[in-house]
Amino acid sequence: MNAPLASPPSVKTTCPYCGVGCGVKATPDGRGGALVEGDAAHPANLGRLCSKGAALGETVGLDTRLLHPLVRGADGALARASWDTALDRIADGLKAVRNAHGPGGIAFYLSGQLLTEDYYAANKLAKGFLGTAHVDTNSRLCMSSSVAGHKRGFGSDTVPGSYEDLEAADLIVLVGSNTAWCHPVLFRRMEAARKARGTKFIVIDPRRTETAAEADLHLPLAQGTDALLFSGLLAHLAQSPAFDAAYVRDHTTGFDAALAHARAVAPDAEATARACGLDVEDVARFFALFADTARTVTCYSQGVNQSVAGTDKVNAILNCHFATGRMGREGMGPFSLTGQPNAMGGREVGGLANQLAAHMGFSPAEVDRVRRFWDAPHMATREGHKAVDLFAAIGRGEIKALWVMGTNPAVSLPEADGVRAALKGLDLFVLSENVAVNDTAQCHPHVMLPAAAWGEKDGTVTNSERRISRQRPFLAPPGAVKPNWWALAQVAARLGFGNAFAWRGPADIFREHAALSGFENARTRDFDISAFADLSDAAYQDFAPVQWPAPRGRPQGTQRLFAEGGYFTADRRARFVAPAEVQAAQANDAFPILLNTGRIRDQWHTMTRTGLSPRLGSHILAPFVAVHPDDAAPLDLVDGALARVSSAHGAALLEVRIDAGQRRGTLFAPIHWSGATSSHGRVGPLVHPVTDPLSGQPDSKATPATLAPHAAP
Ligand code: SF4
CATH class of the missing domain: 3.40.228.10 (Dimethylsulfoxide Reductase, domain 2)
Structure with missing residues (x-):
């Protein structure tokens, strides 16, 4: 059972789901769960919670948790190990790959679920000390x-x-x-x-x-x-x-x-x-x-x-x-409107492969500025691979070591079965996770690290309106669970970089992050929270939600920007852009219908947390595909029938929902079901690996596909 922290009885924290970033008051119930209510004082929600937020207390149990490090032994099996053994294995593996293949042989794949402090630590280790910019995140999606x-x-x-x-x-x-x-x-x-x-x-x-x-x-x-x-x-x-x-x-x-x-x-x-x-x-x-x-x-x-x-x-x-x-x-x-709880916080610390910390890019001046601030010995000097390209590089054998934190790419990325195959070929695959079993964990990780979950984590997140809020712990970490930033710092120390990662806790990391944002600040950079560079531990603990920018002298933050211009271009002017009219994928004779994938109301990502709540599960019970009546009729598909949806990349069996609100010639299917929750309803494998050429974001809304009745064997 998850033990409550001693005090205070009720803790103000932030919902770990969508980018609205609602404030939550959580009180451990003494039975391993927690009572939650909306925080009336939080500016994002003013006391409101949605169905997912209201069910948070049902999702903090330990039944599915990974509680101890696991290391793959000579017999090929994962076995429980000490943190020292696991961390040594990671450090040795990273050294071996770096020596044999250079820094570009190493990659990190992070998550909009991570706290800003965890994100900062991963980016600092990768981009400043290992020298690889192959650091991307599911926020790319x-x-x-x-x-x-x-x-x-x-x-x-x-x-x-x-x-x-x-x-x-x-x-x-x-x-x-x-x-x-x-x-x-x-x-x-x-x-x-x-x-x-x-x-x-x-x-x-x-x-x-x-x-x-x-x-x-x-x-x-x-x-x-x-x-x-x-x-x-x-x-x-x-x-x-x-x-x-x-x-x-x-x-x-x-x-x-x-x-x-x-x-x-x-x-x-x-x-x-x-x-x-x-x-x-x-x-x-x-x-x-x-x-x-x-x-x-x-x-x-x-x-x-x-x-x-x-x-x-x-x-x-x-x-x-x-x-x-x-x-x-x-x-x-x-x-x-940002999808994830800390997609914005991740961007603030350089969580995308084309960014450095504090919204800096890879211009020589910005690389040099970050290098000097970190005193970094191996600074990455050019952009790394974005998510889809990153996993393609793994598939080609160019990337040999990968550390995944808090995300499930074997389900969520386009062409997900190709991602599964690529993961199994790595020399070193490290997975930091809350849960013991998910699809990515089945792709032969060499080391699994038990990461702190919501309710145990301590740090900050930023929501869609630039508002930084605290996630505070109210449960003691169970088993040998540790925060991600700690595991990263321990590996850094084993690689000889201990001085640069000698943080006592998340407040130290937040102060460093804030100081970097104001370091030699340029008027062409928007992200500045240097007002918090000298925050005391007590002030960090009590930190009230605030919207950046918050430069020195303006700790109250900034509600709005650009009413009087003042853009962050060199001439301070906004840029009109004529769209390039990029041609989207079209339905064709072989794949005559377009598959659109997305979310449903009561589930989150691959259900590793929301799937624990029967209340949430009762909203929609099974993976489905929404079909316009005119597309269903020629195929004799009726509500509740099982249909096979296929693309050039994969197939799924989905329950048909006849939906007149669906545009003709298109399908909609939810993204949430994984191999762990459905033997046949994963739609990730179907999605084409087509991306926006500028952003690298996958086009998950229009994969050419086919629809057919499922003939029972
Ligand atoms: Fe708020 Fe989003 Fe959490 Fe719902 S899921 S409570 S809207 S942050």
């Missing part, structure tokens, strides 16, 4: 197109607004986001705005989701045409009273080229409707509502990001906010 789009548009990876803007808006446009299911507490805040001030909702999504069902206007556009729709909107805005000529003149560049492109591809509502497969009246209404409503927030999520043209879609949206000057002012602005 959730928001890297928004990162790339923001960097092109703003010069930085910055979300300009705050959740409060959703309550101050008169129009909320939701693009590629089933907010009601995937960011439920934010959706409740939007609903509260609708009740209080009559806020209108427009949902842009090929599927009639639960969110779309509540919209004032739903635009079920053809898959992949979002950038065209927003180009059409830009052309409309340019000739409407909403056009803010002064903002465009004073704070932006590139407008003329972007407008010329928009007028060429989508000159008016009629042409836009034709290009996007929409009714012209609906498009005209969208254009008019957007133009006529100053207080407009445009939210976007995986339907935008998980695309071969995800970055372009983001920039097409930003263009419309630049053109109207609706940036960083109350109730206005573009808003990326």
Whole structure:
């Protein structure tokens, strides 16, 4: 049984699921579980919790936990070992690979579930001391197109607004986001705005989701045409009273080229409707509502990001906010809804292969700045492989050692069966996990390390509105469980780097992270939390949620950015970008239907935690595929029938759900079921390994596929 920490009886922490980052008050129940309630004082949720957050107390048991290090012995079997044995094996393995293959033979694959302090430690060890930039994360799968789009548009990876803007808006446009299911507490805040001030909702999504069902206007556009729709909107805005000529003149560049492109591809509502497969009246209404409503927030999520043209879609949206000057002012602005609890914190410390810590890149000056701050002996000097490429490099035998932390790539990556095969060929495969059994653990790890789980972890996370919050422990770590940062520091010490990793606890790491963010700070860098570089241990313990940037002298943080320009480009101007019109994968004779994958309301990722709650499991019992009635009828598929969905990469057997809200010619299937929870319902193997060329984010929304009735053997 998980033992409660002695005091205090109730601890304020943060939900470990989605990027809303809700505050939670947790009280151990003395029986191994915990009572949870929303934290009324947390600005993200003001006391609310969704079904997943409310069930957190049911998911902290020890039945499925990995409690001791496991090391693979000469007999080929994993056996319980001491931490010293496990850490020695990792250090020796990393040394051997580095000596034989150079630093590029080593990679890390991290997770948006990790705390910022764990992420920082992994990036410092890899990029500064081992010398490899092959450090990527499952956050690549959730928001890297928004990162790339923001960097092109703003010069930085910055979300300009705050959740409060959703309550101050008169129009909320939701693009590629089933907010009601995937960011439920934010959706409740939007609903509260609708009740209080009559806020209108427009949902842009090929599927009639639960969110779309509540919209004032739903635009079920053809898959992949979002950038065209927003180009059409830009052309409309340019000739409407909403056009803010002064903002465009004073704070932006590139407008003329972007407008010329928009007028060429989508000159008016009629042409836009034709290009996007929409009714012209609906498009005209969208254009008019957007133009006529100053207080407009445009939210976007995986339907935008998980695309071969995800970055372009983001920039097409930003263009419309630049053109109207609706940036960083109350109730206005573009808003990326982050999928994971700490996708943003991971970016802050360089958790993507194309980043260094503190939102720095790989320019010689930035590499040198980080090298000097860390006094790093083996600084990586150029970008590493992004997630899909990273596992492809493992498959080709170029990467020999991999350390995976807190994620399940054997299920969640595209072409997941290829990932499984690649993992089994590594010279050194280290897996830091909460659970003893999952699909990745079945891919022949040489060492498994028992990592602290939610309720035991101690550190910080950052949510979608740039708000840093504490995750605090309320349960004692069971067995030999340790935090990830500790395991990384112990390995660093064995490699001879102990002085640079001699942290006493997460507060030391947070202070170092904060100091680096302000080190020789440049006006072209957005991320600065140097106000906390000298935080005391007690102040770290009591740390109240705050939105960055928080430079020295501004510990209260920053609610909004860019109302008066001040972008993080060299000339401080925003950039209009003309989308490149990247051609998405098309259905074809061999694979005539497009498979879209995504989330359901009550499960999280591969269910290793939410699967422990019977309450959550009762929402949707089995893996399914949603099919439009017109696509089902010729195949004699009926509700509840078993269908085989296949692509060029794999196949799954899924229960049919006839759904008139599904766009014809498309399917939808949830991502959550794994080999551990279903013998036949994994959809990861089907997803094509196609990525956005700028962001490297996989296109998980449009894999050409086939649908057929399952003939029982
Ligand atoms: Fe947790 Fe997200 Fe639900 Fe909030 S909305 S309780 S962060 S899953």
